[in-house]
Amino acid sequence: MGSVVDAPVVVEGVAENMLGDKKVTVVFVLGGPGSGKGTQCANIVEHFGFTHLSAGDLLRAEIKSGSENGTMIENMIKEGKIVPSEVTIKLLQDAMIKNENDKFLIDGFPRNEENRAAFENVTKISPAFVLFFDCSEEEMERRLLGRNQGRVDDNIETIRKRFKVFVDSSLPVIEHYNAKDKVKKIDAAKPISEVFEVVKAIFAPYAKLGIQLLAPDKISWIRVMEWLNRDKKRTTEGTNGGVLSEKALLECDYISVI
Numbered sequence: 001m002g003s004v005v006d007a008p009v010v011v012e013g014v015a016e017n018m019l020g021d022k023k024v025t026v027v028f029v030l031g032g033p034g035s036g037k038g039t040q041c042a043n044i045v046e047h048f049g050f051t052h053l054s055a056g057d058l059l060r061a062e063i064k065s066g067s068e069n070g071t072m073i074e075n076m077i078k079e080g081k082i083v084p085s086e087v088t089i090k091l092l093q094d095a096m097i098k099n100e101n102d103k104f105l106i107d108g109f110p111r112n113e114e115n116r117a118a119f120e121n122v123t124k125i126s127p128a129f130v131l132f133f134d135c136s137e138e139e140m141e142r143r144l145l146g147r148n149q150g151r152v153d154d155n156i157e158t159i160r161k162r163f164k165v166f167v168d169s170s171l172p173v174i175e176h177y178n179a180k181d182k183v184k185k186i187d188a189a190k191p192i193s194e195v196f197e198v199v200k201a202i203f204a205p206y207a208k209l210g211i212q213l214l215a216p217d218k219i220s221w222i223r224v225m226e227w228l229n230r231d232k233k234r235t236t237e238g239t240n241g242g243v244l245s246e247k248a249l250l251e252c253d254y255i256s257v258i
């Protein structure tokens, strides 16, 4: 019996974009403060191999790093205001370039129309889709006041300001993508595990398959991985030099999909 490895499934029609020389798939994760974006992103990372980039976390790290923008960013966050786009976009872009992954969850961005337009102009990236965690202010307020992570903006005064910024500036971004049929709205008021069941169904095309080598003497992992990595569509060449589809590969007697 051979060993087990994760292999990606074919994802047809998913938007892929350019970041310098790098092709990436981006999902924007939006929703009000405390709607559960970060919590669900952690689940998606674990199950679907995305890299989570939280705009808020990147800005907080920038404050800690002692950067020249640190004081300005800290003041904006304390007031629940949106930091100028060029600052946040630079942080996101650098993080994507540095990371070897090609699938990113961008959480808490774009926060306003300026964020959105500037990101598209600078990176030429448009999202494959947008996850929108929909939750009442009453529930979000309860969660934020109970979060207990020492955040300077988790106090009732700043929370109210953040709710207003969300309604005035962030909802129009969601409406923009909704008009393009790119929004997947999720009822985020439910318990964490129930929300993730819905998220899971949305990300199903990105699921990883386990593959088991049944006859390691007849087929090597190197050969299988060569086939799977041949190109993005996972069309693969057979040993006879012809073209072997992924379906045929997965039906091969020497391997099984688990």
Ligand SMILES: Nc1ncnc2c1ncn2[C@@H]1O[C@H](COP(=O)(O)OP(=O)(O)OP(=O)(O)O)[C@@H](O)[C@H]1O
Residues within 6 Å of the ligand: 031, 032, 033, 034, 035, 036, 037, 038, 039, 040, 056, 108, 143, 144, 146, 147, 188, 189, 190, 191, 192, 193, 195
């Ligand atoms: N579905 C849920 N039900 C109850 N509590 C939740 C749920 N999802 C997240 N929480 C809790 O609510 C708090 C806020 O969640 P989280 O940090 O994921 O929200 P967020 O949308 O990322 O917030 P922010 O935009 O302020 O960063 C956390 O303490 C988290 O454990």
Ligand SMILES: Nc1ccn([C@@H]2O[C@H](COP(=O)(O)O)[C@@H](O)[C@H]2O)c(=O)n1
Residues within 6 Å of the ligand: 033, 054, 055, 056, 057, 059, 076, 077, 078, 079, 080, 081, 082, 083, 084, 088, 107, 108, 109, 110, 111, 115, 153, 162
């Ligand atoms: N695109 C963004 C994202 C965040 N901010 C600022 O950070 C604060 C916290 O963001 P979270 O996503 O972690 O809740 C937010 O209130 C803004 O002040 C931003 O400016 N631009």
